[in-house]
Amino acid sequence: MANNKDLLIKNPIETNGNIDVTVGTVSGATLDLSTGNYFKHTMTAATTYVFSNPGDGQMFHLEITGGGDYAITWPTTVYWSSGAVPYAPNDLDQDIWTFITRDGGTTYLGVRSVNAFAATA
Secondary structure, eight states: OOSTTOOOOOSOOOOOSOOOOOBOEEETTEEETTSOSEEEEEOSSOEEOEEESOOSSEEEEEEEEOOSSOOEEOOTTEEETTSSOOOOOOTTEEEEEEEEESSTTSOEEEEEEEEEEEOOO
């Protein structure tokens, strides 16, 4: 790779049919990636996220509802699309973050894909 922002796909990717969304398990602030590809978490304090049990090539989403002016600490193995770590959602806002690992969790590419939409019931 030329830098940590390039994604090189060496083999063709083919998808047929629907792509299933499976809600995974969040225990504390640990996302068990073997349980799904969509995770939901409401912050109640400063949070340090941990990604466990990743696949060799896996994409997943994390929906975070802000609970106040809390900080997020991400794994140091996440490389952000902007080069800078995005800020946490404001109180009651929801953000959706998308992550891709192509090497079994050694590194992740991260992007905030939805920013600050109002929480719904």
